[in-house]
Amino acid sequence: MSDSVNRRTFLGQTAAATAAGIAAPAILSAANKAPSKKVTIGIMGMQRGLFLAKTFGALDGVEIKYVCDTDADRMANAVKTVEKATKKAPQPIGDFRKILDDKEVDALIAAPPNHWHSPATILGCSAGKHVYVEKPCSHNPKEGEMMVAAARKNKRAVQMGSQRRSSESIIEGIQKVKEGVIGDVYLARAFYQSARGSIGTGKPAPVPGNLNYDLWQGPAPREKYVDNRIPYNWHWFWQYGNGELGNNGVHSLDICRWGLGVEYPTRVVSSGGRYAYEDDQQTPDTHVVAYEFDGGKQITWQGTSCNRHKNEFVTFFGSKGTMIFGTSGGYRILDAKDKEIEKVGGGQGMSEHAQNFIDAIRNDEPLSLNAEIEIGHKSTLLCHIGNIAHRTGRTMTCDPANGHILNDKAAMALWTRDYEPGWEPKV
Numbered sequence: 001m002s003d004s005v006n007r008r009t010f011l012g013q014t015a016a017a018t019a020a021g022i023a024a025p026a027i028l029s030a031a032n033k034a035p036s037k038k039v040t041i042g043i044m045g046m047q048r049g050l051f052l053a054k055t056f057g058a059l060d061g062v063e064i065k066y067v068c069d070t071d072a073d074r075m076a077n078a079v080k081t082v083e084k085a086t087k088k089a090p091q092p093i094g095d096f097r098k099i100l101d102d103k104e105v106d107a108l109i110a111a112p113p114n115h116w117h118s119p120a121t122i123l124g125c126s127a128g129k130h131v132y133v134e135k136p137c138s139h140n141p142k143e144g145e146m147m148v149a150a151a152r153k154n155k156r157a158v159q160m161g162s163q164r165r166s167s168e169s170i171i172e173g174i175q176k177v178k179e180g181v182i183g184d185v186y187l188a189r190a191f192y193q194s195a196r197g198s199i200g201t202g203k204p205a206p207v208p209g210n211l212n213y214d215l216w217q218g219p220a221p222r223e224k225y226v227d228n229r230i231p232y233n234w235h236w237f238w239q240y241g242n243g244e245l246g247n248n249g250v251h252s253l254d255i256c257r258w259g260l261g262v263e264y265p266t267r268v269v270s271s272g273g274r275y276a277y278e279d280d281q282q283t284p285d286t287h288v289v290a291y292e293f294d295g296g297k298q299i300t301w302q303g304t305s306c307n308r309h310k311n312e313f314v315t316f317f318g319s320k321g322t323m324i325f326g327t328s329g330g331y332r333i334l335d336a337k338d339k340e341i342e343k344v345g346g347g348q349g350m351s352e353h354a355q356n357f358i359d360a361i362r363n364d365e366p367l368s369l370n371a372e373i374e375i376g377h378k379s380t381l382l383c384h385i386g387n388i389a390h391r392t393g394r395t396m397t398c399d400p401a402n403g404h405i406l407n408d409k410a411a412m413a414l415w416t417r418d419y420e421p422g423w424e425p426k427v
Helices: 008-020 048-057 072-086 114-126 141-154 168-179 213-217 243-260 350-362 373-392 409-415
Strands: 039-044 062-068 091-093 107-110 130-133 158-160 185-193 267-273 286-293 297-304 314-318 321-325 331-335 340-344
Touching: 039 048, 039 350, 048 062, 048 072, 048 107, 048 350, 062 072, 072 091, 107 114, 114 130, 114 141, 130 350, 141 158, 141 373, 158 350, 158 373, 168 243, 168 321, 168 331, 168 340, 185 243, 243 286, 243 297, 243 314, 243 373, 267 373, 286 373, 373 409
Parallel strands: 039 062, 039 107, 062 091, 107 130, 130 158, 185 297
Antiparallel strands: 185 314, 267 286, 286 297, 314 321, 321 331, 331 340
């Protein structure tokens, strides 16, 4: 499925609505009428999941029945927070698989660490649940392919948390790019900057009493507890995370791929490393990746985790000018002489993205999702191939039909991962 096919009806509605001077009906449909069916959800992972609980809990006809985390303290806090926001206390549960056993639950909201994203989604689909999974949708490319297969096999709605796909202003801007407002577009450039500090040097330590560390590791091969990895620094270890490219780069790369109308790359080059600090972090803090696609189109991504400098989020370059998307939504159009000719504000689309997921469940239209799992996999795959190019130190030549790396067995060995025996995901 291409992005253009999956979004054809939605973008057509958006364009028509924009021309008529009204809001797009695909975004506001549920806001204008009472929900016809209650949707019951359970939420896994109460760091990012706590924000998602507030977002989904604010939607009409959505009940949060469970909150789940391997950290008992975080889970207890989530119960209080959700009860305050929704006026109803959810049930706390330590093992998300018990959520899947409840026939009343329609959907799993999966927001655990990255190494759990795909296994949880596959288990959810197999249990007959729809799944909203945070970005990046997978820990490795093979898992992304399995997620698509699981969604298709079980006919489930699976949405990746790239919320800008549901932002009215960004949808409008991307439509203008495709209509040629800046001419023939050949390059999209993405940025991410932050000012993260050192994670230091970790030491083996007893597992905190509030943490179920065995379940936290789940599908990952077992490692002894180290005191500087949980709750957040796991992002910077290949065992569990995908570095800044997978953590934040996926958002901007998704917009780039969407606007250029490209799917799988043909060539990927990476440079960078861990330059700012000498510590335990395995993933780069300074990273530049270039992606080439059939048709002479290119995407570049530049991430500096430890050196904040203001740059635009995504910029498209065309024969007649440029279009710039900001981090928080909206866009600007500049002519060929770099003069601003239009500026449109807007948001990231988080509540609309959640509503799009709920509407797909109510309407039994899993492919109506704005960031349906096949779209999510293709964008996440750019992160994975960029990281593989970094880890091997080689240029990746890829099959434009599926993104698979050609003529490099060592690189393709990173297409999947080793699993803890008995925890291998299966479709």
